[in-house]
Amino acid sequence: MSGKRRDFLKNIVRGGALAGIAGICAALGMRKNKYQCNGQCGDCKPDSSAECPMGGDGYVWQIDPEKCTQCGRCATHCVLAISAVKCVHSYSMCGYCDLCGGYQRSDAKGRTTGAENQLCPTAAIRRKFIEDPYYQYTIDEDLCVGCGLCVKGCEMFGNGSLYLQVKHDLCVNCNECAIAAACPSGAFRRVPASDPYLLKGGSANA
Amino acid sequence: MTSIQKNWIWFLAILLLIVGSGIYLVNSRRTELGKSFSYSMEEYRKVDPALIKYEEVDSVSPDVGKLSALAITPDGQLIVGGEKGITGFPGVGTVSCLAVDEEGAIFAGMNDHVEVFPKVGKKIIWPVPGPKAYLTSIAVDDEFVFVADAGSRCIWRYGRDGGEPLKLEGDPMFYVPSPYFDLDIGTDGSLWVVNPGPHALENYRVDGSLISSWKNASYSIEGFSGCCNPSHFALMPDGAFVTAEKGLVRVKIHNLDGSLRCVVAAPDQFDDRVTGLDVAVDDAGRIYVLDPSRNQVRVFEEKKQ
Numbered sequence: 001m002s003g004k005r006r007d008f009l010k011n012i013v014r015g016g017a018l019a020g021i022a023g024i025c026a027a028l029g030m031r032k033n034k035y036q037c038n039g040q041c042g043d044c045k046p047d048s049s050a051e052c053p054m055g056g057d058g059y060v061w062q063i064d065p066e067k068c069t070q071c072g073r074c075a076t077h078c079v080l081a082i083s084a085v086k087c088v089h090s091y092s093m094c095g096y097c098d099l100c101g102g103y104q105r106s107d108a109k110g111r112t113t114g115a116e117n118q119l120c121p122t123a124a125i126r127r128k129f130i131e132d133p134y135y136q137y138t139i140d141e142d143l144c145v146g147c148g149l150c151v152k153g154c155e156m157f158g159n160g161s162l163y164l165q166v167k168h169d170l171c172v173n174c175n176e177c178a179i180a181a182a183c184p185s186g187a188f189r190r191v192p193a194s195d196p197y198l199l200k201g202g203s204a205n206a
Numbered sequence: 207m208t209s210i211q212k213n214w215i216w217f218l219a220i221l222l223l224i225v226g227s228g229i230y231l232v233n234s235r236r237t238e239l240g241k242s243f244s245y246s247m248e249e250y251r252k253v254d255p256a257l258i259k260y261e262e263v264d265s266v267s268p269d270v271g272k273l274s275a276l277a278i279t280p281d282g283q284l285i286v287g288g289e290k291g292i293t294g295f296p297g298v299g300t301v302s303c304l305a306v307d308e309e310g311a312i313f314a315g316m317n318d319h320v321e322v323f324p325k326v327g328k329k330i331i332w333p334v335p336g337p338k339a340y341l342t343s344i345a346v347d348d349e350f351v352f353v354a355d356a357g358s359r360c361i362w363r364y365g366r367d368g369g370e371p372l373k374l375e376g377d378p379m380f381y382v383p384s385p386y387f388d389l390d391i392g393t394d395g396s397l398w399v400v401n402p403g404p405h406a407l408e409n410y411r412v413d414g415s416l417i418s419s420w421k422n423a424s425y426s427i428e429g430f431s432g433c434c435n436p437s438h439f440a441l442m443p444d445g446a447f448v449t450a451e452k453g454l455v456r457v458k459i460h461n462l463d464g465s466l467r468c469v470v471a472a473p474d475q476f477d478d479r480v481t482g483l484d485v486a487v488d489d490a491g492r493i494y495v496l497d498p499s500r501n502q503v504r505v506f507e508e509k510k511q
Binding site: 008070072075076094095096097098099100101106107119121133134147149152153155156157158159 | 213238239240242243245247249250381383384403404405423425431432433434452453454479
């Protein structure tokens with residue numbers, strides 16, 4: 001009797017595990033297939049009569065930089081393991097300052113590129129000397145988690161050239177964006193997929 | 207309970223565990239960012255009360271719309287400019303900077319040109335060369351009128367009657383990342399200029415050659431932080447500097463060598479992130495601070511012992 005029960009349980013565990021894995025994969029796949037859109041196919045452009053092949057409504061999520069308060073929820077609420085929200089940089093607005101509020105900690109021991117001086121916890125901002133006293137700052141998107149810490153420093157002391165945007169090569173464009181639902185300032189909104197970024201300072205962005 | 211029933215209970219329990227784990231894995235996310243992701247300037251907003259040697263004694267709200275510039279006349283009167291003109295000269299347009307000469311003539315920077323309002327007679331317009339002109343400060347003495355142009359990153363030196371200005375480009379140059387670029391004339395006739403990129407105050411002869419400078423880039427109370435600070439300054443009767451900053455909003459007095467003398471107003475006396483705190487000083491040492499967020503000119507006097 002106990003041998004039959006053991007066999008029965010074994011079969012159930014195997015079958016259940018397979019069913020569970022298949023269900024999770026199907027759910028993830030369905031969501032990705034259903035909502036992923038980065039506006040690159042062009043079918044949503046005003047001069048196109050074609051319907052969206054992804055079944056989308058021709059709109060994607062984006063952050064209005066003027067409303068963003070850098071609360072940090074972009075880093076914690078995205079359904080992706082590492083958020084699709086990244087910091088971008090408007091070179092045309094940047095002051096290229098040596099003492100950069102977006103790059104350096106307020107209690108930095110020096111103005112070198114040492115980790116102890118950097119404000120970004122993931123070291124996602126790269127600094128390059130141009131000419132005294134100018135430095136160029138670029139974002140390493142692979143390291144950026146979209147926390148907005150640098151944006152806060154730049155807004156407070158600089159020209160606001162660092163800001164957050166949803167990157168559409170990463171975003172899966174969920175129908176109910178988890179970050180939008182959690183955003184305390186209403187900075188998330190739907191924008192046409194044919195014009196998916198809300199850029200500061202024209203197009204001169206990283 | 208039969209063994210079939212027990213088997214089914216086991217089956218449902220395991221299925222529930224698998225489905226629950228799947229849902230948790232799909233929906234689990236970081237709830238909070240760690241300590242290293244916190245940003246606070248509170249430490250720098252606190253100022254030792256013993257350093258604050260001034261107190262606010264008055265405030266005025268001139269009717270010129272949104273306030274943008276101020277100056278003190280030789281007889282101690284306050285002149286304020288805004289989007290609707292200048293006190294006494296309404297409707298002349300948006301003023302970006304102001305100065306008054308010994309005779310009471312008003313020199314107004316109007317973003318991209320200068321307008322002179324003599325005590326008697328008609329307004330005179332001085333054009334500013336270059337397509338990028340953005341005037342942020344103006345100062346006048348017996349011989350010259352100096353105009354700071356943040357757009358062209360230079361100072362234009364006019365004669366008292368205008369004419370073709372001489373371009374002063376700094377030594378080695380003025381680093382102006384944003385539209386905050388202030389100047390004033392010292393009691394010895396030399397020119398003091400904020401070089402905002404390196405957080406320096408530089409002293410020039412009227413021909414543009416450098417005499418001396420001091421700088422202190424720091425978030426602490428002794429220095430200037432961020433981009434383009436001090437955003438504004440004025441000279442005290444004894445030659446000390448009254449400085450106003452953005453970012454960490456505070457007004458301080460620095461001695462001639464740059465060392466901190468005292469604090470006039472601490473960050474908690476201003477609204478967060480206010481910019482454009484133009485400052486002026488009268489002969490009695492009273493300090494006038496233009497506060498754009500309250501649309502007031504706030505008057506500070508040294509505390510009596």
